[in-house]
Amino acid sequence: MSTDPRDIRDVVKFLRQREDLGLGEIFLERLTRDQVLLAAAEARRGARTEWMGTPEQETARADPSEGDGLGISSPEVDLAGLKYAELKAVAESCQRCRLAKGRTQVVFSDGNPQARLMVVGEAPGANEDRTGLPFVGQAGKFLDLLLAAVDLSRRDSVYICNVLKCRPPGNRDPMADEIDLCSPFLKRQIALVAPEVILAVGTFAAQLLTGTNRPLGKLRGSVYAYEGVPLVVTYHPAALLRNAGWTRSTWDDLQLLRQVMDGS
Numbered sequence: 001m002s003t004d005p006r007d008i009r010d011v012v013k014f015l016r017q018r019e020d021l022g023l024g025e026i027f028l029e030r031l032t033r034d035q036v037l038l039a040a041a042e043a044r045r046g047a048r049t050e051w052m053g054t055p056e057q058e059t060a061r062a063d064p065s066e067g068d069g070l071g072i073s074s075p076e077v078d079l080a081g082l083k084y085a086e087l088k089a090v091a092e093s094c095q096r097c098r099l100a101k102g103r104t105q106v107v108f109s110d111g112n113p114q115a116r117l118m119v120v121g122e123a124p125g126a127n128e129d130r131t132g133l134p135f136v137g138q139a140g141k142f143l144d145l146l147l148a149a150v151d152l153s154r155r156d157s158v159y160i161c162n163v164l165k166c167r168p169p170g171n172r173d174p175m176a177d178e179i180d181l182c183s184p185f186l187k188r189q190i191a192l193v194a195p196e197v198i199l200a201v202g203t204f205a206a207q208l209l210t211g212t213n214r215p216l217g218k219l220r221g222s223v224y225a226y227e228g229v230p231l232v233v234t235y236h237p238a239a240l241l242r243n244a245g246w247t248r249s250t251w252d253d254l255q256l257l258r259q260v261m262d263g264s
């Protein structure tokens, strides 16, 4: 059996996120049964930092200028100096990872780029891939309702985007290498929009922006800082639609968000 450590890292992360969501079900993609069992054993051992790798492993793992090991190569554009329209244009023609092949369109953002609040979700789904706008499906409508409950609207007061700009096939979870390759766009997007507050919805956005791999249930309830910007985390609206038991916690998170925005 040949075991690519990157596959195992992804599966370990995937299993922990399922656990976090209270889901026992998994699906197999590309991996053999033995590889999944190995990953499950890793996940149970609680070696929580292993999938992130050491800095040396991170460097060795993804060098897009030499191809990303996924059969797709694209010259690396330094995003750091780009203006908003340039960043959007580079994202819209991005070929950094496998998701470029399956997307209909890149989903960059919706809402008001001058907004005080930036909401960061996980990745586009089928409706978002079709329309080019984030959070337009059922979860998106629910998100709009949640935001309206604390007097916020995407038309006026919210800017919305995702960790991944392209739809993962079958709405599967983002993989670690996809997040690595796509997150520079989010980083620059945050720098350019310069929100006063960020709301991360769901495990992927919360873990990426807090720089931890703690489960969402343990992360929520505190105010963090991302590059100096206050950050609140809460459950993903899609997870909330499946688990109504989290409604109370989400309500508390939104009240916390409101307090941070009101400076109280």
Ligand code: URA
Residues within 6 Å of the ligand: 121, 122, 123, 124, 125, 128, 133, 134, 135, 136, 137, 139, 140, 162, 202, 238
């Ligand atoms: N879920 C997300 O995280 N983002 C979307 O854009 C849609 C659903």
